[in-house]
């Protein structure tokens with residue numbers, strides 16, 4: 236069926252089969268990324284919009300780029316815009332979260348941990364932890380230097396560590 | 403300090419190399435933080451990834467239909483454009499020669515008629531002749547853009563059939 240880059244090239248000339256194959260390959264990673272980013276809200280709409288933007292931009296896709304980072308870049312931008320829309324950021328986990336159960340694992344689940352992070356740190360953590368992107372790939376997706384990716388991940392680790400510790 | 407952060411993040415991401423292992427083992431701060439990072443990794447790993455609904459893919463493909471059609475049309479136009487440009491160029495190249503020939507023809511006829519007919523009558527006939535030539539030329543070249551567009555449309559349909 237071809238590489239991702241060949242397929243998006245064919246989407247650029249209107250090939251629906253190529254789009255179906257790309258959707259099949261990236262459905263789970265993109266859906267999971269968006270779901271974790273928004274805490275499960277508006278996932279389907281954002282997922283669909285990611286693909287519509289990809290199809291619209293496909294004729295201008297630079298074949299020297301990696302499709303995976305390109306499509307994640309679109310999803311990241313959409314999620315960023317989504318977070319700027321009202322209603323704003325989800326609630327900050329606070330001490331109340333720690334009082335629901337005695338088992339530490341149940342007190343703060345991953346969704347609440349992710350919601351506790353500022354959008355930029357959450358994006359980096361999702362890309363690096365859940366999607367296995369290298370520091371370089373994450374920097375490419377975010378359009379920022381590798382040092383920024385590193386410092387955001389450090390900050391995220393530290394912040395979440397404090398939540399876990401206090402739980 | 404950075405050594406600690408790098409080591410702890412590598413531990414979180416499950417990407418520890420020998421240097422990070424050495425560091426964590428010997429650094430009091432990292433040894434103290436290691437259980438917390440492990441607890442964090444456990445929580446993050448336990449996050450159940452939501453399953454996309456089966457209706458999602460067909461919905462996306464349906465919504466993308468008009469955009470795909472536009473991509474196909476754009477690609478066909480890009481492919482057809484050189485052929486259309488060649489057709490226009492081929493039609494325009496002989497135009498100066500045709501104009502020179504027509505002017506020479508009109509002049510020759512005018513001098514020929516002027517020798518045998520009264521001046522007014524020969525002028526009238528020559529002007530008629532020139533007008534007819536101009537009309538034919540206008541009709542011919544006026545048709546060029548329409549023919550070129552038709553050519554592009556045919557190439558477009560051809561592109562759809564083979565694409």
Ligand SMILES: [Zn+2]
Pocket residue numbers: 405406407409425426429430431432433
């Ligand atoms: Zn250390």
